[in-house]
Amino acid sequence: MRKSQNLKGNSTSEDTETELQDDSSFFSVEELNRRLNASSALGSSDPKKSPTLLDPSSSNELKVSPNTTKTNLLPKAAGASRPSSRATSPNNIKRVSDFSFGEIIGEGSYSTVLSATENNTKREYAIKVLDKRHIIKEKKVKYVNIEKEALYLISKHPGFIRLFYTFQDTQSLYFVFSLARNGELLDYIYKLGKFNEACVQYYGALLLDSIDFMHKQGVIHRDLKPENILLDDNMRTKIIDFGSAKIQKTAEKSEQLSDDLPTSDNHSRSFVGTARYVSPEVLNDKNASTASDVWAFGCILFQMLTGKPPFVAGNEYLVFQKILHLSYEIPIDVSETASDLIKKILVLHPNERLTTKEIRDHPFFSSMRFDKSLWEIPPPRLKPTGHTSTLSLSVPGFVSKSAGDINEQTRPSTLSVSSAYPTPNTPVNTTFSLPSPLEYEEMNKRWHSVLLEDEKISKITVLNVSSMPGSGTHEAVRFFSSLFRKKRPRTFILTTFGRCLLVAMNSAGRATIKEELPVKSVGLRVHGVKNSDHTWVMETPTRSWSFEDPREPASTWIELINRATSITTAFENHSVTSFSRSIARSIS
Numbered sequence: 227m228r229k230s231q232n233l234k235g236n237s238t239s240e241d242t243e244t245e246l247q248d249d250s251s252f253f254s255v256e257e258l259n260r261r262l263n264a265s266s267a268l269g270s271s272d273p274k275k276s277p278t279l280l281d282p283s284s285s286n287e288l289k290v291s292p293n294t295t296k297t298n299l300l301p302k303a304a305g306a307s308r309p310s311s312r313a314t315s316p317n318n319i320k321r322v323s324d325f326s327f328g329e330i331i332g333e334g335s336y337s338t339v340l341s342a343t344e345n346n347t348k349r350e351y352a353i354k355v356l357d358k359r360h361i362i363k364e365k366k367v368k369y370v371n372i373e374k375e376a377l378y379l380i381s382k383h384p385g386f387i388r389l390f391y392t393f394q395d396t397q398s399l400y401f402v403f404s405l406a407r408n409g410e411l412l413d414y415i416y417k418l419g420k421f422n423e424a425c426v427q428y429y430g431a432l433l434l435d436s437i438d439f440m441h442k443q444g445v446i447h448r449d450l451k452p453e454n455i456l457l458d459d460n461m462r463t464k465i466i467d468f469g470s471a472k473i474q475k476t477a478e479k480s481e482q483l484s485d486d487l488p489t490s491d492n493h494s495r496s497f498v499g500t501a502r503y504v505s506p507e508v509l510n511d512k513n514a515s516t517a518s519d520v521w522a523f524g525c526i527l528f529q530m531l532t533g534k535p536p537f538v539a540g541n542e543y544l545v546f547q548k549i550l551h552l553s554y555e556i557p558i559d560v561s562e563t564a565s566d567l568i569k570k571i572l573v574l575h576p577n578e579r580l581t582t583k584e585i586r587d588h589p590f591f592s593s594m595r596f597d598k599s600l601w602e603i604p605p606p607r608l609k610p611t612g613h614t615s616t617l618s619l620s621v622p623g624f625v626s627k628s629a630g631d632i633n634e635q636t637r638p639s640t641l642s643v644s645s646a647y648p649t650p651n652t653p654v655n656t657t658f659s660l661p662s663p664l665e666y667e668e669m670n671k672r673w674h675s676v677l678l679e680d681e682k683i684s685k686i687t688v689l690n691v692s693s694m695p696g697s698g699t700h701e702a703v704r705f706f707s708s709l710f711r712k713k714r715p716r717t718f719i720l721t722t723f724g725r726c727l728l729v730a731m732n733s734a735g736r737a738t739i740k741e742e743l744p745v746k747s748v749g750l751r752v753h754g755v756k757n758s759d760h761t762w763v764m765e766t767p768t769r770s771w772s773f774e775d776p777r778e779p780a781s782t783w784i785e786l787i788n789r790a791t792s793i794t795t796a797f798e799n800h801s802v803t804s805f806s807r808s809i810a811r812s813i814s
């Protein structure tokens with residue numbers, strides 16, 4: 227296997243050929259419960275019988291308390307984890323003290339993922355930490371097992387994240403993965419708007435080859451989406467998150483291989499997946515099949531080609547309606563060959579959908595060779611193709627950093643992809659990080675008409691926003707307005723005075739405030755939304771706003787809004803004059 231050096235000069239986990247070493251005993255509810263009980267009864271566990279339980283005197287022992295939260299279950303952050311006196315635990319099963327944990331690089335519904343360096347080898351990994359109590363409570367033990375088994379089945383293919391070790395301590399389960407340093411495919415789609423067709427062919431081919439292999443191993447992923455596709459040091463794709471996977475039985479598998487028709491999962495009738503990528507058959511009768519993964523693949527191809535998934539709407543119900551009615555449009559700038567492929571994949575009936583083999587043979591992929599050499603050719607430079615004019619925002623005057631060539635520019639050195647700033651042609655789903663001081667100055671000038679005297683922009687980004695009457699209004703009014711609730715892209719400005727503004731340019735090119743969010747309203751509630759890490763809600767008794775930011779988690783925003791509330795409070799107490807000036811200004 228390839229030898230690689232990371233940016234710090236450390237060798238990466240990909241360097242090692244080690245077979246999966248795991249503590250398989252913890253993957254049963256009984257064993258998990260037994261160990262949890264043992265740990266609760268402090269000291270009653272028998273380390274000989276449970277070789278992977280940490281020594282209670284170890285600095286890395288994580289104590290169970292009834293008030294334990296997800297965060298304090300985590301190993302200590304960067305540098306805090308002291309190397310163990312013993313390099314590894316008995317039977318070569320790893321333990322927390324074998325690693326120094328770094329920053330949190332991702333969070334899932336049931337896990338937190340941290341970067342980590344193995345103390346002995348200095349190899350870097352991504353370690354997924356799952357809270358045992360939470361897994362048991364939510365009845366997810368079965369899925370933890372499936373994830374491990376699926377990862378084992380597909381481990382020989384380069385298109386998947388590699389699982390190296392599993393282990394546990396009293397409170398958590400640990401999956402040690404190869405570290406995909408270049409973040410999620412989704413980041414690049416947002417950053418570039420959309421990919422040119424050469425890039426879509428290349429990345430589409432890597433994914434197709436991976437999906438094909440995965441299906442031959444009897445694994446249906448069931449949650450394929452750009453967030454679950456990571457990019458490694460060489461900008462090649464690694465599919466992650468097998469927590470929703472289904473493993474087919476051998477009989478099903480051989481049937482599938484003989485006739486190449488989609489095999490379905492008749493046993494699992496629960497909805498899994500993500501609304502925008504879920505197939506019509508899963509919505510209709512909850513039957514997931516290999517064709518359901520092909521459907522999701524079609525949605526991802528569409529998203530790479532156009533910048534957004536084919537089925538988007540203000541809420542999940544409307545997304546489902548669009549999927550069931552096959553209501554999507556291919557923009558005219560997509561080539562005929564690509565459109566033809568999309569139309570043959572996004573087909574309602576799974577048996578009429580192209581199979582992975584048929585997709586490989588489609589003219590869109592005629593330049594790609596589906597063999598080992600596919601994974602050896604250098605990735606094409608990631609380039610956007612122009613912009614979708616109907617989606618562009620009118621935010622003039624910013625230095626564009628989004629367009630161009632990602633591979634050409636310095637690649638992001640960490641997992642967080644530095645984002646672009648609003649430009650007149652930036653697609654709506656893009657979000658933006660803080661600009662440099664010079665760009666700040668420029669922005670403050672551009673938006674000065676919405677700012678107060680001495681007030682500066684603290685954060686500017688584009689969010690999808692919808693609003694409706696608050697919980698204090700009549701239920702019928704709320705119900706009907708929910709039917710027409712539409713998320714619209716809006717430029718959001720947080721100012722140094724703590725004001726949160728939704729702004730737009732008028733036809734004369736002048737920035738105007740569309741709305742000022744009532745960060746100090748009595749009865750204001752700011753909260754996240756179940757099943758969506760990137761959506762949050764601001765609610766007053768009379769009005770509620772729902773925000774979606776595909777890049778930044780809702781928790782960051784909730785913290786920001788809370789901070790804005792305290793800033794405006796301080797501001798009001800100390801600087802009444804500025805408010806008077808602002809009123810005078812708005813009148814003039």
Ligand SMILES: Nc1ncnc2c1ncn2[C@@H]1O[C@H](COP(=O)(O)OP(=O)(O)OP(=O)(O)O)[C@@H](O)[C@H]1O
Pocket residue numbers: 331332333334335336337338339352354387403404405406407410453454456466467468469641
């Ligand atoms: N090997 C890795 N290298 C780098 N980042 C990773 C790796 N594995 C996971 N991540 C990051 O952590 C996030 C959460 O991981 P993952 O999707 O596996 O968790 P999960 O609990 O299964 O999530 P979900 O709620 O989507 O099921 C990912 O979206 C990704 O950004």
